[in-house]
Amino acid sequence: MxxxxxxxxxxxxxxxxxxxISLFSGETHAQVSKISGMVFQDYNANGIKDGGEPSVSGVTVNVYDATGSVTGTANSAADGSYAITSSFTGPFKVVFSNIPSGFFPGFSGPGNGTSLQFIAGNTGIANLGIYNPQNDYCKSDPDFAVPVYVNGDPLGGGTAGEEPALIYLPYHSGFNPVKTVLARQKEIGVVWGLAFQKESNKLVSAAFVKRHAGLGPLGIDGLYISDYKTQTTGNYFKLSNIDPAISAGTDPHAGLDKDMLVANYDSETYKWIGKTGLGGIDFSEDGSILYVVNVFEKKLYEFPVGIPASVPTKYNRYDIPTPTGADSRPFALKFYKGKIYVGVTCTNESIAPDTTGMKGIVYEMTPQDFGGGNNSFDELGFKKVLEIPFTYKKGESFTGTPFSSHWYPWKSDYFSTPFQNQIGADTVGTRLYPQPWLTDIEFDDHDNMLLGIKDRTADQIGNRNYIPDPIFTSSSLIRTQGVGDLLVAGPCGPDGTYILENNASVCGGPATGGKDNNQGPGGGEFYFQDDMLLHQETSLGGIAVLKGSNEVITNMVDPIYFWTNGVRMYDNTSGQGVGMIEILPSNKTVASFGKSASLGDIELLMQCGNPPIEIGNRIWIDSNNNGFQDPGESGLEGVTLDLYEGNTKVGTTISGIYGQYYFNDSNVPEGLKANTAYQIRITGSQTRLTSYALTKISDNSDILTDNDAVASNGSYIVNLVTGNKGENNHSFDIGFICDLKPAAGARSNAVCLNTSIELTSSGGDKYAWTGPDNFSSFEQNPVINNATNAKSGTYSVTVYALNAxxxxxxxxxxxxxxxxxxxxxxxxxxxxxxxxxxxxxxxxxxxxxxxxxxxxxxxxxxxxxxxxxxxxxxxxxxxxxxxxxxxxxxxxxxxxxxxxxxxxxxxxxxxxxxxxxxxxxxxxxxxxxxxxxxxxxxxxxxxxxxxxxxxxxxxxxxxxxxxxxxxxxxxxxxxxxxxDACEKSASVLVNVITVPDGGPDLAVCSPSETAKLPNPTAGQTWNMVLNPSGSNPAITPDGQVSGMNIDGIYRFSLSQDGCTSSDTVQIIRRSAPAFNLAIFQGGCNGGNSLNNATISIVNAGNPADRYDIIEGSVYNGTKDFNTASSVPQDGIILQNITNPIGSVSYTVRIFTQNNCYSDKTITLQHVDCGCNALCLPFNVSKTLTAK
CATH class of the missing domain: 2.60.120.260 (Galactose-binding domain-like)
Incomplete structure (x- = not known):
C-alpha cells in the first residue's frame, strides 16, 4: 500500500x-537441429508462395555448420519441400544449387530468400522462390486483351467499321470493367489469334474467318500489330507478302453491309469456317520468333521477327500432321518450355453422321534452326501427346435439349445439317448443332494442359441474321447457342504424354465437384461451374493462364446476365468458378453476335512480360576476416549503397536489418537494363562505416558467399554486368571487418590507498568496463573513489559500435x-x-x-x-x-x-x-x-x-x-x-599502493661513501632531502647513493605519483673506531728466548669498543660487536707469544656498538738471543749394556 x-x-x-551473456538453450546433451523449407516458382515475383504457384523438385540444398563443413544435404521433393537434420548446433549457412536450367532466383520477399541464407539457431526455415523470366514472370493483376465481333463490313465506311475490334481490361476488373480500345473494326476486322511480345509491348493479332463479319485491310492472311502503351494499331504483314506461294485461302465474304444493324446472308462463308484463314499464333519464350497456324494450308509457320517485332524476311514451314486426311483441321497453338504444341480436330466431316474416331489431337514439336532462306519440314518432327475423344457426353448447350449434350461431325452445308431447331419468343429460330473445334491450348502452374473447345456452329450462324441462302431470298432470322467446353489433361502418360481428365479427376487425383455430373469425359467434368441457368456449358474456346494465380480464364456467354459476353475464372485445383467479368452488355440485335461467340481468344498483356531485374544480396561483418560468409556472421544494417551506370547515379538503397540490400524497380526509377555494366559504390566516409574496414578478397571460389568489393579512391566498389531481362543475380556481397581501435588507460597506473582510480577509454560508440573486486561500468571514463588494495589488477573495457x-x-x-x-x-x-x-x-x-x-x-x-x-x-x-x-x-x-x-x-x-x-x-x-x-x-x-x-x-x-x-x-x-556485432577490448593494469616503501634505514662507516636503496616501482621516485654540510651526495633513479664523503646523517625520500605521502630513508655515515697497536717482541734469558711477546691496544677511542684478533694480514674473522671481546684495561689482547722462527702478522678489528669497525695489522718478528747452533739445548742419555 x-x-x-x-x-x-x-x-x-x-x-x-x-x-x-548469450541466451542459448540450457540443454547440454546432444541436440538434433532441423532446417527445412520449400522451393517454389514465384510467378508474380512478390517473394511469397501464393496458392497457385507450383513447387519445384530436384533443387539441391546444402547446410553448413559453423566450421564451414557440410552437415546435411537434401534435394527438394515433388512438393518442393526439404528437411535436413543435423547433430550439430547452429548457426548454419544454407546454400541452394542445381537450379533448373533457365530458372533464376526470384525476387526477395517475406517468404523467399536468395540462394544463400543463414539460420541463427538450431532450427529454421529457408525458402527459395525461383522463376523462368522468359516464361513465368507475371504480376498479379495484368491486363488482358480480347477480340470483339460485330456484324457487317468493317471496310465499308459505315457503323460496322467504327466499333471496337480489339480491347483490353484489367484481369481483376469486377462487374463493371474499364475497357480500353486497341483497334477498331476498320483497322483489323475479325481476328482470333493473339500473341504478345512482352519485350516490346506489342500485341499481334491474326485474321479469322467468321460468317457475317468481314476481314480487315490485310485480308485473309493478314497480321496486325498493336502498341499496348500508346493504344495504337497498324498493319503488320501478310503471309503472302513474305512469300507469294503462301496462301490462307480466298476471302469468302460477300454481301456484307457497312451498317452493323443490317442483316446479311454471307452464304459462301458458312462452309469455310475452320478451313481457311489463320488460326492460333504465339511468340517463343524469348519473344524473337512468331509462330502462326495457316488453317488453309494446314501448316505451321515460324517467322524470326526479332525484338521489337519487325517484318520477317524468311521462315520455317512445318507440315502439321493430318491423321484423318481432309477431315483434319489444325488451329490451336502454344509455345511452352521450348516446344510447340499444335491442336488438330479430326472432324469426321466426310463420314458424318458417324462420330467414331472424332477427336482432338495435340502434337508436340521442337522447332528447327533457321537456315539461310525459307525452309520446309515434314510432319515427322511432330509427336502426338494427347487424344481427346469427342464422343464424351457434355453439358447441354441449352438446358432441356439432350441433343445438345453431344458433339457431332462437322457440317459445311446448312440445309443438310440435322439441327435441333427451336423458336424463341421473338420468333427467331435457334439452331443447335454442337461441332467440336480445338481452338486453344494453355498450361497451368502444374504443367497440366488446358484445352479450349469451341462450337464451330457459333461462327457459322450469327444472331438474328439470315440463313445462308445461296439465292438470297429467305427472310428467316436465326441464331445459335454456340457454346463449347473447357477440359484439362495431366502429364501422367507414358513417354511424356498427357491423359485427359476422367470423371472430374486429373491423373487419378482428387475429383472436383463435377464428379458424376454426366457432363464430361468419364461421366464428370473437372471445371464444373461453367454453366449459367439455361446453359450447362458456356465456354467460347479461348483461354489464358495467369501464372501463379492457380486460375484459368476463359471467354464465355452469360457471365453474369443473359445475352452478355465476358470471361470467367476457374480455380485449377477445385474446378470452381472464382470470378467473372462482363465485357459486352446484353444485346439481342443483329449487330451483336449474342450467344454466337461475340469474343475471340484471350491474351495476357504487359505485366506478364518484360520481367525486371534485381541485383544485390548482403553486406556482412566478416568476423574472422577470411573474405567469405560463415554461419553466425552478422549482417551490417544501415549502409548506404549507390548504383552507377557509367558516371550517372541511377539508384540508391540502404542495407536492411540483416544486411540485405537489393537494386530493382523500387529504387532504380528506370529499372535495371539487361546486359549492362553497372557499379555498386559505397562511400567509405559515411558515418555508418566509421568503425569498419573492407575485408579481403577471398580465395574461396564460391561466388555466392565471397566479398566482391574492392577499395578505390575512398569508396568500396563492385563492378558487374547484368544478364538478360529477368535474370536476377543475388551474388554481390560486400564484407567488412570490425575496425574499432580501443584504447584503455589510467591517469596513473599506480595509485595510493584511498585515492581515486581514473580510467580512460576511446575508440567506440559504447563502453563496458569490468575489473577487480566485481567492478563494472558503462561509462567511457569511470572513476573509482577510495581505492583499496582489492582494486589492484587489470581493468578491461569492451568497445561497441552502435547500429545504424x-x-x-x-x-x-x-x-x-x-x-x-x-x-x-x-x-x-x-x-x-x-x-x-x-x-x-x-x-x-x-x-x-x-x-x-x-x-x-x-x-x-x-x-x-x-x-x-x-x-x-x-x-x-x-x-x-x-x-x-x-x-x-x-x-x-x-x-x-x-x-x-x-x-x-x-x-x-x-x-x-x-x-x-x-x-x-x-x-x-x-x-x-x-x-x-x-x-x-x-x-x-x-x-x-x-x-x-x-x-x-x-x-x-x-x-x-x-x-x-x-x-x-x-x-x-x-x-x-x-x-552491431562489432566489438573489441583493451585493458590497463592499475596497482593500488598503500605507502611507498623505501626499505629500512642504513648506516655506513667511513670511509665508505656509497649505499644502495631499493629499486622503486612504477611511478615512484627517489629524492635527497638532507645531507651534512660540505658533502655532495647523489642518488640514481634505481636508488644507488654515492658521494657521502662526510660523516653524518643523509636522508632520502621515496615518493609515488598521485600520492600525498612518501617514505624517508636515513643513511648515517659513522666514524670508524680509532686505536693503535703496540707489540713487545719478547726477551731472552741468556741465549734462550723467553717466548713472552705481547700485543696491546693503545689509544682506544671508546672503552666500550670491542675487538677481535686473528693471525694473518687480512681480517677474515666472523665476529661482530656482540661476539667480540672487550678490550682489557691494560690493553694487552695477546701475550706469551712464542718467538716465531720467522715473522708472523696479526690483524685486529675494533668494533663499535653500531658495528662500525677498523682494522689494523701488526707483525711479530723473530727475536735472536745470540745463541748459535752448538749452543742449542740438548739432552744426554746413557745406555747400559749387559755382558
Missing part, C-alpha cells in the same frame, strides 16, 4: 549492472504517450482518477510528478528533470515476480542490445520495493532491494544482452517482491538500443 510522502530528496544514485540508427526500439521511453507500445501484468488505472485507483495493489498509472500521495514533493521526472514529465507509477503486486513492464521486439541474431531503465523508490514504510530485469524469461539483472536508497532517489540500471540465436526478444522489468504494505515505485526512461 502507499505511504506518506518523504520530503527529503537526494541526487540520483547510479547503479550499473553489467552482465554479458542507434534509436530507441521502445518509442514511449518517457511515457509521454500514456500506456502505448508496451504490455504489463499490472492493471492500468486509466487516465481518470489515477490516484484513487492506484491504491489497489498490482496497478499502475502514467502520471506526472510530484504526486503528494505517492511521491515526495520536489522529486523530478527523470527524463526532463522537471516536475512536468510523465512516469510509470506502480503499486506493487502481491503475487511476486510480476512483469511491471515488458515489450517483445524482433531482434537480429548475434547482435548486442542495451537494456536500460531508471527506478524511483516511493516506499517510506512497509516492504521496500525490489526490481529485477529479464530477457526472454531469463534474469539478467538480479533482484535489487531498494531499501538502501532514499525515497525519491532515481536509480539507473543498465544491461547489455547478446541475442545469440534469437530472432525475437521479450524485455521485462519485474517486481519480485510479493509484499503488501509499501512496495511502491516508479519507472522512467526505458530504452532498448541495438549495437
Amino acid at each position: 502507499s505511504t506518506p510522502a518523504l520530503t527529503d530528496f537526494r541526487k540520483c544514485i547510479k547503479i550499473i549492472t553489467l552482465i554479458i 540508427s542507434g534509436s530507441n526500439l521502445f518509442s514511449n521511453s518517457g511515457f509521454d504517450s500514456s500506456n502505448d507500445d508496451f504490455s504489463s501484468d499490472y492493471t492500468f488505472t486509466g487516465d481518470n482518477n489515477p490516484e484513487t485507483d492506484l491504491t489497489v495493489n498490482g496497478k499502475f498509472s502514467i502520471i506526472k510528478l510530484p504526486n503528494n500521495e505517492f511521491v515526495p514533493s520536489g522529486v523530478k521526472d527523470h527524463t526532463t528533470q522537471t516536475s512536468s514529465g510523465y512516469v510509470l507509477l506502480a503499486n506493487g503486486a502481491t503475487n511476486g515476480n510480476s512483469r511491471v513492464w515488458y515489450k517483445t521486439i524482433p531482434v537480429k541474431p548475434n547482435s548486442r542490445y542495451r537494456f536500460a531503465f531508471s527506478v524511483l523508490n516511493t516506499s517510506i514504510s512497509g516492504t521496500p520495493p525490489e526490481i529485477a530485469a529479464s530477457v526472454n524469461g531469463q534474469n539478467v539483472i538480479p533482484a535489487n532491494n531498494l531499501t538502501t536508497y532514499y525515497q525519491g532517489t532515481w536509480i539507473d540500471f543498465e544491461y547489455i544482452w547478446d541475442s545469440g540465436i534469437n530472432t525475437t526478444a521479450t524485455f521485462a522489468i519485474n517486481d519480485p517482491n510479493g509484499g503488501d504494505a509499501g512496495n511502491d515505485f516508479a519507472l522512467d526512461d526505458i530504452s532498448i538500443i541495438s549495437y
Whole structure:
C-alpha cells in the first residue's frame, strides 16, 4: 500500500549492472537441429508462395555448420519441400544449387530468400522462390486483351467499321470493367489469334474467318500489330507478302453491309469456317520468333521477327500432321518450355453422321534452326501427346435439349445439317448443332494442359441474321447457342504424354465437384461451374493462364446476365468458378453476335512480360576476416549503397536489418537494363562505416558467399554486368571487418590507498568496463573513489559500435504517450482518477510528478528533470515476480542490445520495493532491494544482452517482491538500443599502493661513501632531502647513493605519483673506531728466548669498543660487536707469544656498538738471543749394556 510522502530528496544514485551473456538453450546433451523449407516458382515475383504457384523438385540444398563443413544435404521433393537434420548446433549457412536450367532466383520477399541464407539457431526455415523470366514472370493483376465481333463490313465506311475490334481490361476488373480500345473494326476486322511480345509491348493479332463479319485491310492472311502503351494499331504483314506461294485461302465474304444493324446472308462463308484463314499464333519464350497456324494450308509457320517485332524476311514451314486426311483441321497453338504444341480436330466431316474416331489431337514439336532462306519440314518432327475423344457426353448447350449434350461431325452445308431447331419468343429460330473445334491450348502452374473447345456452329450462324441462302431470298432470322467446353489433361502418360481428365479427376487425383455430373469425359467434368441457368456449358474456346494465380480464364456467354459476353475464372485445383467479368452488355440485335461467340481468344498483356531485374544480396561483418560468409556472421544494417551506370547515379538503397540490400524497380526509377555494366559504390566516409574496414578478397571460389568489393579512391566498389531481362543475380556481397581501435588507460597506473582510480577509454560508440573486486561500468571514463588494495589488477573495457540508427526500439521511453507500445501484468488505472485507483495493489498509472500521495514533493521526472514529465507509477503486486513492464521486439541474431531503465523508490514504510530485469524469461539483472536508497532517489540500471540465436526478444522489468504494505515505485526512461556485432577490448593494469616503501634505514662507516636503496616501482621516485654540510651526495633513479664523503646523517625520500605521502630513508655515515697497536717482541734469558711477546691496544677511542684478533694480514674473522671481546684495561689482547722462527702478522678489528669497525695489522718478528747452533739445548742419555 502507499505511504506518506518523504520530503527529503537526494541526487540520483547510479547503479550499473553489467552482465554479458548469450541466451542459448540450457540443454547440454546432444541436440538434433532441423532446417527445412520449400522451393517454389514465384510467378508474380512478390517473394511469397501464393496458392497457385507450383513447387519445384530436384533443387539441391546444402547446410553448413559453423566450421564451414557440410552437415546435411537434401534435394527438394515433388512438393518442393526439404528437411535436413543435423547433430550439430547452429548457426548454419544454407546454400541452394542445381537450379533448373533457365530458372533464376526470384525476387526477395517475406517468404523467399536468395540462394544463400543463414539460420541463427538450431532450427529454421529457408525458402527459395525461383522463376523462368522468359516464361513465368507475371504480376498479379495484368491486363488482358480480347477480340470483339460485330456484324457487317468493317471496310465499308459505315457503323460496322467504327466499333471496337480489339480491347483490353484489367484481369481483376469486377462487374463493371474499364475497357480500353486497341483497334477498331476498320483497322483489323475479325481476328482470333493473339500473341504478345512482352519485350516490346506489342500485341499481334491474326485474321479469322467468321460468317457475317468481314476481314480487315490485310485480308485473309493478314497480321496486325498493336502498341499496348500508346493504344495504337497498324498493319503488320501478310503471309503472302513474305512469300507469294503462301496462301490462307480466298476471302469468302460477300454481301456484307457497312451498317452493323443490317442483316446479311454471307452464304459462301458458312462452309469455310475452320478451313481457311489463320488460326492460333504465339511468340517463343524469348519473344524473337512468331509462330502462326495457316488453317488453309494446314501448316505451321515460324517467322524470326526479332525484338521489337519487325517484318520477317524468311521462315520455317512445318507440315502439321493430318491423321484423318481432309477431315483434319489444325488451329490451336502454344509455345511452352521450348516446344510447340499444335491442336488438330479430326472432324469426321466426310463420314458424318458417324462420330467414331472424332477427336482432338495435340502434337508436340521442337522447332528447327533457321537456315539461310525459307525452309520446309515434314510432319515427322511432330509427336502426338494427347487424344481427346469427342464422343464424351457434355453439358447441354441449352438446358432441356439432350441433343445438345453431344458433339457431332462437322457440317459445311446448312440445309443438310440435322439441327435441333427451336423458336424463341421473338420468333427467331435457334439452331443447335454442337461441332467440336480445338481452338486453344494453355498450361497451368502444374504443367497440366488446358484445352479450349469451341462450337464451330457459333461462327457459322450469327444472331438474328439470315440463313445462308445461296439465292438470297429467305427472310428467316436465326441464331445459335454456340457454346463449347473447357477440359484439362495431366502429364501422367507414358513417354511424356498427357491423359485427359476422367470423371472430374486429373491423373487419378482428387475429383472436383463435377464428379458424376454426366457432363464430361468419364461421366464428370473437372471445371464444373461453367454453366449459367439455361446453359450447362458456356465456354467460347479461348483461354489464358495467369501464372501463379492457380486460375484459368476463359471467354464465355452469360457471365453474369443473359445475352452478355465476358470471361470467367476457374480455380485449377477445385474446378470452381472464382470470378467473372462482363465485357459486352446484353444485346439481342443483329449487330451483336449474342450467344454466337461475340469474343475471340484471350491474351495476357504487359505485366506478364518484360520481367525486371534485381541485383544485390548482403553486406556482412566478416568476423574472422577470411573474405567469405560463415554461419553466425552478422549482417551490417544501415549502409548506404549507390548504383552507377557509367558516371550517372541511377539508384540508391540502404542495407536492411540483416544486411540485405537489393537494386530493382523500387529504387532504380528506370529499372535495371539487361546486359549492362553497372557499379555498386559505397562511400567509405559515411558515418555508418566509421568503425569498419573492407575485408579481403577471398580465395574461396564460391561466388555466392565471397566479398566482391574492392577499395578505390575512398569508396568500396563492385563492378558487374547484368544478364538478360529477368535474370536476377543475388551474388554481390560486400564484407567488412570490425575496425574499432580501443584504447584503455589510467591517469596513473599506480595509485595510493584511498585515492581515486581514473580510467580512460576511446575508440567506440559504447563502453563496458569490468575489473577487480566485481567492478563494472558503462561509462567511457569511470572513476573509482577510495581505492583499496582489492582494486589492484587489470581493468578491461569492451568497445561497441552502435547500429545504424542507434534509436530507441521502445518509442514511449518517457511515457509521454500514456500506456502505448508496451504490455504489463499490472492493471492500468486509466487516465481518470489515477490516484484513487492506484491504491489497489498490482496497478499502475502514467502520471506526472510530484504526486503528494505517492511521491515526495520536489522529486523530478527523470527524463526532463522537471516536475512536468510523465512516469510509470506502480503499486506493487502481491503475487511476486510480476512483469511491471515488458515489450517483445524482433531482434537480429548475434547482435548486442542495451537494456536500460531508471527506478524511483516511493516506499517510506512497509516492504521496500525490489526490481529485477529479464530477457526472454531469463534474469539478467538480479533482484535489487531498494531499501538502501532514499525515497525519491532515481536509480539507473543498465544491461547489455547478446541475442545469440534469437530472432525475437521479450524485455521485462519485474517486481519480485510479493509484499503488501509499501512496495511502491516508479519507472522512467526505458530504452532498448541495438549495437552491431562489432566489438573489441583493451585493458590497463592499475596497482593500488598503500605507502611507498623505501626499505629500512642504513648506516655506513667511513670511509665508505656509497649505499644502495631499493629499486622503486612504477611511478615512484627517489629524492635527497638532507645531507651534512660540505658533502655532495647523489642518488640514481634505481636508488644507488654515492658521494657521502662526510660523516653524518643523509636522508632520502621515496615518493609515488598521485600520492600525498612518501617514505624517508636515513643513511648515517659513522666514524670508524680509532686505536693503535703496540707489540713487545719478547726477551731472552741468556741465549734462550723467553717466548713472552705481547700485543696491546693503545689509544682506544671508546672503552666500550670491542675487538677481535686473528693471525694473518687480512681480517677474515666472523665476529661482530656482540661476539667480540672487550678490550682489557691494560690493553694487552695477546701475550706469551712464542718467538716465531720467522715473522708472523696479526690483524685486529675494533668494533663499535653500531658495528662500525677498523682494522689494523701488526707483525711479530723473530727475536735472536745470540745463541748459535752448538749452543742449542740438548739432552744426554746413557745406555747400559749387559755382558
